[in-house]
Amino acid sequence: MALNSIITTQAGGKRRFGPMRAALGALFGIAMAGALTRLLEGGYDPTLPFLVAPLGASAVLVFAVPASPLAQPWPVIGGDLLSAVVGIAVGKLVGDPWLAGSLAVGLAIAVMMATRCLHPPGGACALLCALGATGTPAWGWAHLLPFAINVVTLCAVGWLYNNATDHPWPHRVPPVAHKPGEPYTREDIEALLAEWDETLDVDPDDLDAFVQALLKRGAARG
Known part of the structure; x- marks a missing residue:
């Protein structure tokens, strides 16, 4: 096995x-x-x-x-x-x-x-x-x-x-393609992180990919 x-x-x-x-x-x-x-x-x-x-x-x-x-x-x-x-x-x-x-x-x-x-x-x-x-x-x-x-x-x-074991390391951030009219941009993520003034244990690009996947899941359900 x-x-x-x-x-x-x-x-x-x-x-x-x-x-x-x-x-x-x-x-x-x-x-x-x-x-x-x-x-x-x-x-x-x-x-x-x-x-x-x-x-x-x-x-x-x-x-x-x-x-x-x-x-x-x-x-x-x-x-x-x-x-x-x-x-x-x-x-x-x-x-x-x-x-x-x-x-x-x-x-x-x-x-x-x-x-x-x-x-x-x-x-x-x-x-x-x-x-x-x-x-x-x-x-x-x-x-x-x-x-x-x-x-x-x-x-x-x-x-x-x-x-x-299927966990690429160094970690590779999944590619994200934004489309016109989306409710947020990559710059919005950076601006919000700067506004919070906190160090989060997640890459901003991973956050972007996560939100994109979340939006797609919500759209498919609706």
Whole structure:
């Protein structure tokens, strides 16, 4: 039996997202990340971890909500690694775990937003690295190695697994064609989002496609 037939269900001829699909994806992703990191770290430094805790949160995003803007490859890789760098740097400079942790998370958020790679687990990476850098023994730049291997491996598994189970990743926004006389435009969506002044966990183009599909469904019913 094909993998995607095991982990998805059928509804109206189209595949539906299933919790088993996400669960198995996370299992494979974490297992592969841990195995490869342990292999590549072998003989390098036995004190380095082979799995870092924020990777679990990244796995939730990559496999459970692969269409989220927060779960795309650049946010996952850039968000986690840039935040880890911020955490190590701040921890080394400040020295106090309470102040270093606070500053690291705040700075990591600013860096992620400035580089367009906002990823919630990045905050955990920054905090973990800041605390590690102020601990005993203190974490150094070598501790970025498991973060890098973990994150890149998770993304590689995410790319293979999500695409193999009918969830293209990186997410591709469905094309939307507007017709004259429609009740809204793409510019209306952008204007409303700017008016709300909120960061929504959905791409504006996905919102556009969703509303278009909703209008078509309503027209067909009427």
